[in-house]
Amino acid sequence: MRNRLVAILVVMAALTVSGLAIPWGISSATARTQELWFSRYVDAEWFGDLAARAIATGDNSGLVLAMRRYSDLYGDRVIVVDAAGREVANTGVAADDPAVIASLTEARRNRHPRQPPPRLRLQGPSTMLVALPVGSGIRVDGAVLIESSTSAAKQDIRDAFSVIALLSFSAMAVFALVAVMVSRWILGPLWRLSRSLRDLTGSLPKPAAGTAPTAMQRHYRGPPEVRALARSFDTMALAVTESVDAQRQLVADTAHAIRNPLAALAIRLESLERFIPDEGTGAFQRAIYQVDRLAAVLDGLLRLAVAETPTGFAAAHPDADWLSDCGVCPVVTDRVEEWRPAFEAAEMVLDLDLSAAPNSTTVAAPAQALEQILDVLLSNSSRYAGPGAHTRVTVEPVAADVRIAVTDDGAGVAPAELDKLVNRFFRGASATTGGTGLGLPIAVALATRHGGELVIESVEPQGLRVEVRFPGVP
Structure with a gap:
């Protein structure tokens, strides 16, 4: 590809140099032709004055002497x-030459040449004829003709062409050197990237048989090096995609595989409860709690794997329409009413404010995803805001988005922990009851999957605001 790029740059430089050199050469030849013609035209006028006196007096000795000199x-x-x-006088002009005869005839007819002849050519005539009438006004007493050699002018033109050619070749050499340097500068990173991808793709597993090609593989365009780079990218993308899918599938399969033994363990523990002595009741309850907590973690891992893998969710929920839009107000109202008893049991107040959102407000996300996100946000608020806290759910269209916020004035979260809340298994210092640390990561995955965004902010003087933003549907 470097050779092609250099060739393109050199051809463009050659066209540019030619576009400058050719007019320059033509202009030089034209200027030298005009210079020769004008000088001989002035000389012919001087000889015309001498010839007029010689013809009038009949004495041509002075004219002949001037012509010889x-x-x-x-x-x-x-x-x-x-x-x-x-x-009347002649210093060697061939009087029988048809061109000389024609020029003298034109001059005797009182026809003055108004413009110089076309520019001299290196292979053109060796002489230039300049003829003028002799006399004043409309009276013509004769004609004078100068037969000038063009060899000196042609040599000057040849020298000018040589200089122009030398400068052109020098410019082309400079341009070629610059083209090589530019091609290396442009293609250097591409070569290194291609080598890195080739080494990387060589160590990756090959795409599975029957795997559909990506968009790049279906459209081969450009030089071979670029197409090879595109194929390397495709191979890497397919391998990474399969690796990520395999990782998520491993998480889901592991969670499924562990759930059955865990459920059997929980049943066995419950059946052993009546045999536990009083002094072992505390330890037994802690064991039950840990089993329940492990089951919650597994359920969270499954939901997270489903949320991050669209194909996985489609397989797990074949009847769910996860590509449809949904009205926000009915979904938010339903989830608030569903969680209201939990807030009352936690001695908290839960309000809903839909005043800023028309009933027709719609987002480009399915109702199931919005329900799961709201369940996560309302569950966290009811658990961690604390007794006496006030939680408000608001819906507000802003520009092209719809923002659904859950805001409380509870204990809040330390500023250093805000960015960590979306990390898997992270639980803040104020999280003293339940939880697996997977709720917000699940909400983030669901929001991102449907083109949304989840934002967590502190509230002054205290509290927490979690806002999910989805693209609105007109």
Whole structure:
């Protein structure tokens, strides 16, 4: 790919240099042609004045002397004719040349050349003819013609072309060097990334047979190196996805496998209760508590695995529509009424405020997910806010989102623990009753899975606010 990139950059540089060099060369040739023509045009006017006096007086000695000196100095030949076309003086011009005859005829007709001839070409004529009428006004007494050699002008043009070519090749060499350096700078990280991916994908397990290709594998575009890099990314993505799925499945399978022996253990413990002496009752109750706590942890792990794996939840709940939207107000009202007795038993107050949300407020999340999130938030508030605390549930549409908040004025959480509340198995210092440390991670997984967000904030002067935000549906 580096060669292709360098070739593209060099071709673009060549087009740029050519676009500058070619007009420059044409301009140089045109300027040198005009310089030669104008100089000979001025000389022809001077000879015209001398020829007019010579024709009027019949004495051409001064004219001939000037023409010879001019020929000796510049190497150009001059011819002067009268109005009838008879030769007055000549320093070597071929009078029978058709081009000379035509130019003199045009000049005797009082036709002045208004513009210089086309630019000289290196393979063009070796002479340039400049003819002017002799006389004043409309009176024509004859014509003068200068046959100028173009060899010096052509050499100047050739030298200019050589300089332009040298500068162009030098510029191309610089551009080629810059193109190589730029290609290395651009493609260096890509090469290193490709090598790293190749080494990594070589150590990963191959995708399972029948695995559907990813989007990149279905659209091969670009150079071979980029396509190879895309295939390496696809292989890595598939391997990582399978690894994550296998990990989640392992958690779910392990939880399922442990639940049955754990349930049998709980039954056996309950059957042994009547045989426990009074002095062992405390230890027995602690054992029962630990078994129940372990069962709660396993249930939490299962819910977390389901929440983080859409395919897993679909398999566990084939009848649930987890792609549908839901109305917020009915779901929130139902969960608040369901949890109200628990708050009353905990000597807490639970309020619901739907004044900011129309009854038609809808979010792009299924009712089952919103119910599970609200159960987690209301359960935590009823457990940890403390007796006498006041918990308020609010629904508020903000811009394109719908925000559902559970706010209490209870004991709250230390600022250093706020960011840790969503970590698995983390329980704050104020969490003295029950809990597995998996509730908020489950809520976060459910919110994220459906395009939402869960935010935890402290409330002044005390308390905690947990807000879940879902995209609203118009």
